Amino acid sequence: AGKAGVPQVVSVGAIDMVNFFAPDTVPAKYKGRKFYPHNPVVTLMRTTPEENVRIGADLGKKVAAAKGPTSILLPKKGLSAIDxxxxxxxxxxxxxxxYAAIRDHAKGVEIVELDHHINDPEFADAAVRKLLDLIKMGKH
Known part of the structure; x- marks a missing residue:
């Protein structure tokens, strides 16, 4: 969407985790990390602040390169059901x-922080309203 100039609303759902298969598939180098057994064949690992800086920088740079109207919505109350x-x-x-890394690298992109969890209906409503606004902007 970004390269094609399509209006887009970007958010950060489930960026708080890394997915592995069953617990015995988790590499030994991650021993001691925070894990959550999603089900018998899916194990989730919490990302660290340091990892999130790298993830946020990558996301911010990619979104900043968008050719069309773009907004980033950030949920203040969590990124997933277990965050x-x-x-x-x-x-x-x-x-x-x-969020700090995204703000530092998404130059020229509107960033909106919302006092909601990503799974809240209010967050979804805000994302829809923002996308409709961006689509209208693109028609002028």
Whole structure:
């Protein structure tokens, strides 16, 4: 979408985790990390603030290269079902590291932080409204 100039709304769903298969498939170098057994054949590992800086920088650079109207929506209350208050991957520091890197590298892109969780209906509504606004902008 970015290279084609298509209006886009970008967000960060599930960037808080790395997916592996069953627990015995997780590389030994990740021993000691925070894991969540999603089901018997899917194991999730929480990303660290340092990893999120790299992820945010990559995302920000790619979005900044978009040729069409683009906005980034960031959910302040979590990126996945298990990254929310009281959930196993809740890590405000890691989220802020991700967001800071995105802000640092997404030059010229509108960034909107919303006081919602990514799975909240209000977040989805805001994303739809923003996309419709961007589509209208592209028609002028």
């Amino acid at each position: 929310a208050a009281g959930q196993p991957f809740d890590d405000p520091e890691a989220r802020q590291a991700l």
